[in-house]
Amino acid sequence: MISVKLKLKGMQQFMRGTVDFKEGIVGINGDQITVDKLPFDIPLSGTVYGTILNYKGAYETLKTSMHKEPYKEPPKAPILYIKPANTLISSDAVIPLPEDISELEMGAALGVVIGTQATKIAEDEAFDYVFGYTVVNDVSIPHESVYRPAVKEKARDGFCPAGPWIIEREAVKNPDELNIYVYINGQLKQENNTSNLIRPIGKLLADVTAFMTLYEGDTLLVGIPENAPLASVNDHVQIEIEGVGKLQNTIKSEKNLLGGL
């Protein structure tokens, strides 16, 4: 039995459920409901932190520049950023495309949801602090330089779809070996695997909590694979992480957004 924590629209509290991936059915309080009938809300409650340059391929892309200006040397510690509260939306919600922008990067990320306040934790105990996993789309306005924090590119309203649920830790046998697929309008545009992480999840949690506390409910995105696919207005985007879930959203022009909801 695969156990999930989820939030449904119109209800303040979180729900517990079970998922049958093969049949596409969620069980909640004895009811069996098909996934596409459930009005999912954002399943996350804490701060969402992202990690850059943690996929080998993403690191390789920048590697030749790392000894040049402005970077000067390769990164030592994990490089993080924050997806603030205004960016969070649920699965099935609309990603707003800013008026002066034509394409957005779809950053397919495994989100590790923290279960117990974690400070200076050891790598071999890291999973004791994990509640579960979710699927996150770290949406960005395309930008090449990672020298300065990308708040304008990454922190826009609706730029962090997450969900549809949090799957419990025990249900994912090896989070360091999960296939990730990104489909745009039904076409497979990207495929990667968390086995390509430079810092696997335990090591990443240890290295991050060496300098900052992660609280219960916080989510750490383990990285964005290289060559993040681009999507544009009216595109339907689905990110699937094997054994974790499928997150789907549609992009609409920011200008028409409220009318289009």
Add this chain to the structure above:
Amino acid sequence: MKHARVVYNGSIHHAIEKKGNMQLNDGQIVKENEVIWLPPVGPRTVFTLGLNYVDHAKELDFNVPKEPLVFLKGPNTFTGHLSKTYRPSDVSFMHYECELAVVIGDTARNVRKEEAYDYVAGYTVANDYVMRDYLENYYRPNLRAKNRDACTPLGPWLVDAQDISDPMNLTLRTYVNGAVTQEGTTADMILGVPELIEYLTSFMTLSAGDIILTGTPKGSVDTKVGDEVVTEIEGIGRLVNTIIGEDTLTKTK
């Protein structure tokens, strides 16, 4: 009016300043040294400006950036008045940054600078410590240098916006062990409070309780274990913090 969030007798209270003492929300009058001070606003989304004073940018050998240098901070980094902040033992340069903190009062999107003050609830003082040894040139200033636990004291008071006639003309001072080490004025900000609100709301929504730390002027000096660091802004408050050694925080199994 000046507001604080404090712990007294095991409960969290909203308090207001009352003739040098404080009045808790249940009416009790207590002394300022009888409470534990929390940040006056529970941090939600917090922005910080880098290089927003010309003299500080020059001090660090940076040109004034074309695009405002904005970064975000997590809730782990905030602590209150009279708190202690630890200095890692391998750090050679840890400096304070005295900053005017602007607390947003209402949902704000596409706000013009002429109307920006309508969206300000009030002001407080921030001390935005940085461990310069940990700076790396990726999303600089990176979180390891700027978002450490209890590394951003905030407070003591949230001062209502209407009580500050001109937030763009306030003296900032930092004292280390009583000696002035940093002095500047908010008049020297490159982007002032209205421009920052206009800039941020031009691409995202700000909500009540969001905070903008507006950057620091020149005068960054290394601080050592045992130093008392006071960041003070005219009319807003005097925020006291003490540096402690990392050995006091070692975890044992």
